């Protein structure tokens with residue numbers, strides 16, 4: 001094979017590989033690219049759209065999803081949207097958390113070192129990033145093997161309540 005032909009072949013392979021990589025980049029990869037753990041999204045994402053220039057995104061799940069994480073009930077709609085930049089998600093829509101007996105929309109997620117700040121507008125709570133390793137499964141969440149994990153409910157609620165009082 002002459003070297004121009006070889007070069008052309010290599011170029012074609014490179015382009016094909018790059019295209020394949022772009023096609024298979026998932027919403028979970030995208031989160032990690034923006035400094036977030038993949039576990040912010042549950043299993044069952046069917047696709048996403050991202051306008052890289054504005055950071056506007058939409059993520060589609062195969063249905064609604066709810067589970068418990070860190071003792072909180074979380075609910076995901078089948079479409080999640082927001083504006084993402086490195087380490088920050090604003091105008092988030094589609095994820096809500098139950099605090100005591102009320103549901104609040106999580107409107108902002110911020111990366112702060114090894115923590116994630118989840119804000120519901122009036123209050124925010126901080127969680128270690130290691131709580132979000134791997135994507136939770138609808139129903140049993142992060143604890144699918146060890147469903148019976150027990151923690152003090154008051155203690156967890158206090159995290160949200162005390163941070164709102166302090167603000």
Ligand SMILES: *[C@@H]1O[C@H](CO)[C@@H](O)[C@H](O)[C@H]1NC(C)=O
Pocket residue numbers: 043044045062063064137138
């Ligand atoms: C969505 O996908 C997840 C992961 O593949 C699966 O566990 C779940 O049952 C699916 N939900 C629906 C409503 O099909």
Ligand SMILES: *[C@@H]1O[C@H](CO)[C@@H](O)[C@H](O)[C@H]1NC(C)=O
Pocket residue numbers: 110111112117124126163
């Ligand atoms: C995260 O929350 C903590 C405690 O509420 C606050 O001190 C910190 O500034 C927040 N970090 C970011 C990046 O918003």
